[in-house]
Amino acid sequence: xxxxxxxxxxxxxxxxxxxxxxxxxxxxxxxxxxxxxxxxxxxxxxxxxxxxxxxxxxxxxxxxxxxxxxxxxxxxxxxxxxxxxxxxxxxxxxxxxxxxxxxxxxxxxxxxxxxxxxx
Amino acid sequence: xxxxxxxxxxxxxxxxxxxxxxxxxxxxxxxxxxxxxxxxxxxxxxxxxxxxxxxxxxxxxxxxxxxxxxxxxxxxxxxxxxxxxxxxxxxxxxxxxxxxxxxxxxxxxxxxxxxxxxxxxxxxxxxxxxxxxxxxxxxxxxxxxxxxxxxxxxxxxxxxxxxxxxxxxxxxxxxxxxxxxxxxxxxxxxxxxxxxxxxxxxxxxxxxxxxxxxxxxxxxxxxxxxxxxxxxxxxxxxxxxxxxxxxxxxxxxxxxxxxxxxxxxxxxxxxxxxxxxxxxxxxxxxxxxxxxxxxxxxxxxxxxxxxxxxxxxxxxxxxxxxxxxxxxxxxxxxxxxxxxxxxxxxxxxxxxxxxxxxxxxxxxxxxxxxxxxxxxxxxxxxxxxxxxxx
Numbered sequence: 001x002x003x004x005x006x007x008x009x010x011x012x013x014x015x016x017x018x019x020x021x022x023x024x025x026x027x028x029x030x031x032x033x034x035x036x037x038x039x040x041x042x043x044x045x046x047x048x049x050x051x052x053x054x055x056x057x058x059x060x061x062x063x064x065x066x067x068x069x070x071x072x073x074x075x076x077x078x079x080x081x082x083x084x085x086x087x088x089x090x091x092x093x094x095x096x097x098x099x100x101x102x103x104x105x106x107x108x109x110x111x112x113x114x115x116x117x118x119x
Numbered sequence: 120x121x122x123x124x125x126x127x128x129x130x131x132x133x134x135x136x137x138x139x140x141x142x143x144x145x146x147x148x149x150x151x152x153x154x155x156x157x158x159x160x161x162x163x164x165x166x167x168x169x170x171x172x173x174x175x176x177x178x179x180x181x182x183x184x185x186x187x188x189x190x191x192x193x194x195x196x197x198x199x200x201x202x203x204x205x206x207x208x209x210x211x212x213x214x215x216x217x218x219x220x221x222x223x224x225x226x227x228x229x230x231x232x233x234x235x236x237x238x239x240x241x242x243x244x245x246x247x248x249x250x251x252x253x254x255x256x257x258x259x260x261x262x263x264x265x266x267x268x269x270x271x272x273x274x275x276x277x278x279x280x281x282x283x284x285x286x287x288x289x290x291x292x293x294x295x296x297x298x299x300x301x302x303x304x305x306x307x308x309x310x311x312x313x314x315x316x317x318x319x320x321x322x323x324x325x326x327x328x329x330x331x332x333x334x335x336x337x338x339x340x341x342x343x344x345x346x347x348x349x350x351x352x353x354x355x356x357x358x359x360x361x362x363x364x365x366x367x368x369x370x371x372x373x374x375x376x377x378x379x380x381x382x383x384x385x386x387x388x389x390x391x392x393x394x395x396x397x398x399x400x401x402x403x404x405x406x407x408x409x410x411x412x413x414x415x416x417x418x419x420x421x422x423x424x425x426x427x428x429x430x431x432x433x434x435x436x437x438x439x440x441x442x443x444x445x446x447x448x449x450x451x452x453x454x455x456x457x458x459x460x461x462x463x464x465x466x467x468x469x470x471x472x473x474x475x476x477x478x479x480x481x482x483x484x485x486x487x488x489x490x491x492x493x494x495x496x497x498x499x500x501x502x503x504x505x506x507x508x509x
Contacts, residue, residue: 032480034443037353042443044480045138074179 004082007067007114009075015063016082017114019054026051050088050118052079057103057111064099064110071098079116090116121348122213122333122448131203133355133445140202141477142212143174146195153177155229157477158199160216163485164328164451164471167319169235169242172199172216178230186223186232193220197234198334201447201477213448215475217334237285237331241273241314252310257415261305261321262295262338264412265329268321269336273314287337294327294338301422304415308380312411320412326426326490332450339452341490347467349449350456351440357481358441359459367489368403369431370396375408376420383410389417391424393432400434430489437487438468446482447475454491455484467491 008014031045059067070077071092080087092098092115099112131137142151158172174197176183186192196219202212218236246268247253253272255264270277275285282288303325309317322329327340351359370393377386385408396403407423414420438457440446449455453470468486475482 032443034357034480036443037356037358040135040354042355042445042480043136044444045136046141 005079006082007070007077007079007116009070009077014078015066017056017059017063017067019056019114023054024052026053050090051093052088052090052116053114055111055113056099057109058106059099059110059112061108061110064112067092067099067112067114068097076119077116088116088118090118093117121450121453124213124448125211127205128203128211128213129448132448137444138203139444139480140204140210140212142198142200142202142210144198144200146192146197150176150182153182158216159474159476159478160199161474162330162332162451162472164330165319165322166472167238167315167322167329169218169221169239169315170216170331171221171233171235172218174199174232174234176230176232177228178225179228183223183225183230183232186220187225193223195219197232199477201444201475214334215477237275237334237336238315240275241269241318244273244314245311246272246309246314246317247311249310252308255305255307255412257304257306259305259307260295260298261303261325261327261412262291262298264305264307265318265321265338266291268314268317275336283335285335287333287335290337290339294340297340298325303419303422305412305419306378306415307412309411317412320409324407324409324412324414324423326423326430328452330451337452341452341469346454347456348453350458351442351446351484351486352458353460355442355445356440356459357443359457359461360439361462361464362437362439363434364437365400365434367431367434368396368400369405369427370400371402371404372424372427373404373406374414374420374424375406376414376417378408378410378413380410387414387417387420389420389424391421391428393428396428396432435487435489436464437485438464440484440486442482442484444475444480444482446484449473449482449484455486457486 004016004018006014007017027048027050029045029048031043034042071094074091077090078087079090094115098114099110101111103109103111141157143154153176155177156175160172161170198214198217200212200214202210204210218234220232221235222233224231269275276283280288318329327338329338371390373388373390375385375388449470451470454467457468458465468488469491470484470486472485
């Protein structure tokens, strides 16, 4: 995408990211469902949370280092599309370091996958 | 013995698509956001002992290290609540459990806190000692001894009004009047028993419910015909199981009374027998006597004997009903109608115990008819009349 997204801690600490077209917004509900003897369904929704996933390429080594350090420390982050008013409070949910694969033939450009979840 | 909630709350909890709210507080501060697993809460009509629940909490941010730093925090009052957020008036919550911390365990970034309810304090305190036992006189009643156990020796409030924060005073008054009307007198010589043990004996000897609901100890003898407060039907029941236990039957009950501690002798023994039950099931005998609390006279002893044979003379249906949270407003002692076509049941039952699984949103009630009195229905136009009303 040409429009950058901003992943940041505050106005002084943040990075710009350019998601690939696999950018996806999803969510999960925490709920219980029960079916009674007559077939009626009772649903109890306790909470829900949002998930945002996308790939990034051509990420500089400095951006890579910042994002990976946030992942390492489970830092509380903010995420927004540049110019939009909506800001999402989130954390990096990746099971392993988000960014780290070199982009051929560059020695200082990386790719990876960002997985964000609200908290 | 019912939650004091608005009709809006009842509408919400019985809804098929609800957005309830679970709250966990320590000393009034909200820690709901840290709960990894919500507890299962159990109540039973005659289980006079502390009920425990365990809260599984996230502690990656060391949010619960304050308990380790200041161990007097173990005495903080904790509460588990369930409710809904009203669009204009805010949260409406019922307290399903409250108590203080018994154990705190830290492991793998998590913290588990085991709580014990109001009976904990009563299980930590004793009545009398071997050298100076607590003596009650012949004019005492079971409620007199229970009141002393909870207040004077148990350390809870002795305020004789509805503002008592520890005792459901209205239920205590009603319970006292039932036993006074039956002229039940009890004597006692208690030499070091825990307050909960004394209450347990009084519960057994009066066949009364002594339990905790709404964070207060309530007392009730299920002798009055109560109106059914709702119905379990196929529409709100996930499953029903029914059992009959031959061991429930007692058709000849002996009760000893008039104990003389100085000579370790019993002056009175009475019994009540249900002949029809003996003919049908054979003789099933049982004896009740205790050297720390005992009935004063034969009338009081016979009251228990007749009570036990009337509730246990015939085997009764024990039913376990599993419902969604829609059933969770029911409390111990309430009477319900159960309509179950599979077992051809359409009767009133009393809730004798229940569990609420707050993690899976399931309510399980143990209901039976052992202490269920059918409500009186006037079906003739005047008392001596023979015409039946339509």
